[in-house]
Amino acid sequence: xxxxxxxxxxxxxxxxxxxxxxxxxxxxxxxxxxxxxxxxxxxxxxxxxxxxxxxxxxxxxxxxxxxxxxxxxxxxxxxxxxxxxxxxxxxxxxxxxxxxxxxxxxxxxxxxxxxxxxxxxxxxxxxxxxxxxxxxxxxxxxxxxxxxxxxxxxxxxxxxxxxxxxxxxxxxxxxxxxxxxxxxxxxxxxxxxxxxxxxxxxxxxxxxxxxxxxxxxxxxxxxxxxxxxxxxxxxxxxxxxxxxxxxxxxxxxxxxxxxxxxxxxxxxxxxxxxxxxxxxxxxxxxxxxxxxxxxxxxxxxxxxxxxxxxxxxxxxxxxxxxxxxxxxxxxxxxxxxxxxxxxxxxxxxxxxxxxxxxxxxxxxxxxxxxxxxxxxxxxxxxxxxxxxxxxxxxxxxxxxxxxxxxxxxxxxxxxxxxxxxxxxxxxxxxxxxxxxxxxxxx
Amino acid sequence: xxxxxxxxxxxxxxxxxxxxxxxxxxxxxxxxxxxxxxxxxxxxxxxxxxxxxxxxxxxxxxxxxxxxxxxxxxxxxxxxxxxxxxxxxxxxxxxxxxxxxxxxxxxxxxxxxxxxxxxxxxxxxxxxxxx
Numbered sequence: 265x266x267x268x269x270x271x272x273x274x275x276x277x278x279x280x281x282x283x284x285x286x287x288x289x290x291x292x293x294x295x296x297x298x299x300x301x302x303x304x305x306x307x308x309x310x311x312x313x314x315x316x317x318x319x320x321x322x323x324x325x326x327x328x329x330x331x332x333x334x335x336x337x338x339x340x341x342x343x344x345x346x347x348x349x350x351x352x353x354x355x356x357x358x359x360x361x362x363x364x365x366x367x368x369x370x371x372x373x374x375x376x377x378x379x380x381x382x383x384x385x386x387x388x389x390x391x392x393x394x395x396x397x398x399x400x401x402x403x404x405x406x407x408x409x410x411x412x413x414x415x416x417x418x419x420x421x422x423x424x425x426x427x428x429x430x431x432x433x434x435x436x437x438x439x440x441x442x443x444x445x446x447x448x449x450x451x452x453x454x455x456x457x458x459x460x461x462x463x464x465x466x467x468x469x470x471x472x473x474x475x476x477x478x479x480x481x482x483x484x485x486x487x488x489x490x491x492x493x494x495x496x497x498x499x500x501x502x503x504x505x506x507x508x509x510x511x512x513x514x515x516x517x518x519x520x521x522x523x524x525x526x527x528x529x530x531x532x533x534x535x536x537x538x539x540x541x542x543x544x545x546x547x548x549x550x551x552x553x554x555x556x557x558x559x560x561x562x563x564x565x566x567x568x569x570x571x572x573x574x575x576x577x578x579x580x581x582x583x584x585x586x587x588x589x590x591x592x593x594x595x596x597x598x599x600x601x602x603x604x605x606x607x608x609x610x611x612x613x614x615x616x617x618x619x620x621x622x623x624x625x626x627x628x629x630x631x632x633x634x635x636x637x638x639x640x641x642x643x644x645x646x647x648x649x650x651x652x653x654x655x656x657x658x659x660x661x662x663x664x665x666x667x668x669x670x671x672x673x674x675x676x677x678x679x680x681x682x683x684x685x686x687x688x689x690x691x692x693x694x695x696x697x698x699x700x701x702x703x704x705x706x
Numbered sequence: 707x708x709x710x711x712x713x714x715x716x717x718x719x720x721x722x723x724x725x726x727x728x729x730x731x732x733x734x735x736x737x738x739x740x741x742x743x744x745x746x747x748x749x750x751x752x753x754x755x756x757x758x759x760x761x762x763x764x765x766x767x768x769x770x771x772x773x774x775x776x777x778x779x780x781x782x783x784x785x786x787x788x789x790x791x792x793x794x795x796x797x798x799x800x801x802x803x804x805x806x807x808x809x810x811x812x813x814x815x816x817x818x819x820x821x822x823x824x825x826x827x828x829x830x831x832x833x834x835x836x837x
Contacts, residue, residue, distance in 0.1 A: 280727070308723040315727045392805045428718035459715060460781040476713045476784065477811040527717070531809040535802060562718075582805055598805030619831045620730060620791045623799035623807050624767055631835045643730045644791055644831040 269294055273679045278309040279363070279659025282561030282669035283408075283429045283436070285309065290679045297681045299660075306430035316660045316680070321642045323654035324684025334652070339685065339695070346612070346651050347699035349634045353610035355586065356381040359388075359599045360616030360638075362563030364655075364689040365664020365676055369565075369572040371693035372614060376585050378700050382608065383583045384599045385569035386562075386616055392594055393530040394559045395570060395580050397539030404546055406522075406556045407670045408435075413442035414554075417518035419455045421542065422479065422528015423560045426463040432560070437524065438467070444520075453514060457482070458528060472511060475502035480534040483541035486512055490548055516552040523557040561669035564659070568667035603629045612696075614638045614689060615655075619645035638692055655689045656682030664690070707753045707818050712785050714764060714814040716797060722788040731828045736772075739790035740824050742816070743776035748783070752818045759822030762787065762796055764812045769795035769830075770822040785814060791827045 276288040290313060291301035298317045302310040318324065326342035327334040337345075350356050358376045361369050362385055369385075376383035387395060397403075411418070418437050425432040433439055438449050445451040456465040457472040457479070465471040474482055478501035485500040489512045495505050515521060523546055529538040542557060549555035561567050570580035577583050579592035582599075595601055599618065602608050603626035610633050611618075619627050620643065637649040640657050656662045659676035667673050682688075687695075725738035742762055744752070752760070752773065760773045762785070771792050778786075787793040789809070798808040825833075 280723075307720055308727060311724045311727040315729070321729060321731070388805045389807060389809075396804060424717060427720045427723070430720060459713075459784055460717075460776070460778045460786065462778045465778075473781075476715060528810070530806055531716075532811050533802075533808060535804045535806055535808075594805035595801060595803030598801065600799060600807050601801055601803075601805060604799055617726075617730065619834075620726075620794070620827065621789070622794060623797050624795045624834055625799050626807075627794070627831065628834045628837050641730065644827045647731065647828055648831065648835055 273677065276677050276679055277659060277674050278305055279564045279676060280309040280312050281429050281564055282567060283432050284564055284666060284668040284674055285431050285435060286674060292680050299680065308430065313660060316657050318683040322640060322683060323652055324686055325654060327652040329650045342651055342653055343695045343699050346636045347696055347703055349610050349636060350379055350612060351700055351703045355608045356610040356612060357599060357602060357608040358383045358612045359618060360386060360614040361569045362386040362566035363615040365565060365658040365666055366568045366572050367664055368689035368693055369569050370576060371690055371697060373573060373576045375693055375697050375700065378697060380586050380588065382597050382602060385566060385573065385581050387566050387570055387581045388598045389600060389621060390527060390562050391530055391559050392581055393536035394539045396536040396594060397543055401540055401543050403543055404556050405558050407672055411522050412436045412440050414444050414520040415522045416445060416451055417453045417514060417521040419523040420464055421457040421523055421525045423524055423526025424462040424464045429560055472503055472507065477533040479529055479532060479538045480541055483545055487545050487548060515549055518553055521549065521553060521555040524560050525557065526560040558670055565666040567669055567671055571667050600626045608633065610634045612636045613645055617643040617645045619648060638689060653692050654686045655692055656686045658689060662688040707751065708816060709748060709751050710815045712814045712816060713783060714796065714812045715784055715786050715810045716789050716793040717786060719788045722790055736824060736826050739788040740771045740792045741774050742771045743774050743786040745779045745782045745784065746775050749775050754818040754820065759819050759824055761817045761819050761822060763815045764796040766798050767795045770819060770824050772824055785816065791830050
């Protein structure tokens, strides 16, 4: 007999990575409003649901730093102080947004425009180069369902889904049976290009062990061989010529191929030029067979942040409103570059932890100025903040929209109430917009 | 003992992913991300036990982390620190004008420091605030 104290929520979207698995089942203790069981999730997604329960790592009231110690304050006071800091700043930076829902991201755009600040999301430090390359040369892409049903050759280039997107292989790209791939993994040829023999490479049919930082050379060598050029050297990027020719033959002879690429291409030397070359290779492979590519997006709604920022401002990240209209220039308005040059004087961080994720020199400069975080958990960023605004966790404690890595929008579900006095990210940003408007006399 | 001419790569790991969900300031995160994984043969050159603290030095900084042998080897000449505050003390902040720092592929040197102290995330980041 079902326990009356437990409510089971089915078809829950996992708000962890860009795979946005949509089949989780969560058991909630109705009285305590606690997650007590998570089914179907990966290790990380499961942990994320459990971490929403009240704990010593979770904030549930707004806090303001006073003489080195945090004191609990009312939402009115916290919002007023935050708005004060943001209005007084000449060049505030609003950063994060990839682990929250699209409606909150929309409010952030309004706030950044009102403040004349800089607006950036975490694509800036992960798939920003992919966005730059796609703007340059377009991208032949598709949805994950098509890959599941059709792909018989899957390349993971600079990405390790066993660790970073744990259910991707099982749901879309390897083990899963598809409409035209009845025998699942046996109907697919998996290629991994990576300098290490990663756990994904250990599952693959072919591992191309490439030298670090030499992806651009290998991509273009493959393009050359594809055009019939005879290479006059024995090895490129640490890969023997024969192995490259073997790879090209595999790429050409499949029925439906896909390249999934990750940080191994975007965070190494050449950055967006690597992605340019990968996209051009994919385009050229379509002279021989059907080939597509898709970036392996990390945070569950970083693709949504790019979508929302693009339809509201015209640009997907690194947006400056200081002239009253949006301007876009990664390298100048991107968060790390801005911080390295110490060109900002206050930060609002939403659903992100730049103190952990930015290079040390950038973090040093971030700490020189007032710091406000909208963050549910204790993180190296939040514990160094002047004001901490505790939100309900999107996708667990409030609804919203998120975009999967293939840009399919999915509706996040609310499975439980947030602890204490937490508001949603959207409500907090709405209140900040209202307070900033009133302080500016608008 | 020390090893020169290594290449440092930073990447995601599932343990680091689990630790960052609600436990960034915990010892679990130190065990997950405050580590440097070596190729098995490279590690022998350090002449120390697995788990001995090592100092990783690049042109961009240095950090003390626990040593471990990579389960994703062999990868001679390559060392690996999971993404996180420890790795970010030594990565190249230069984005080459595209916004994204060069988190992978730095030249690195490693020294075994048996008496070295591996700081937790909060204390490591606190040093940046005090600097």
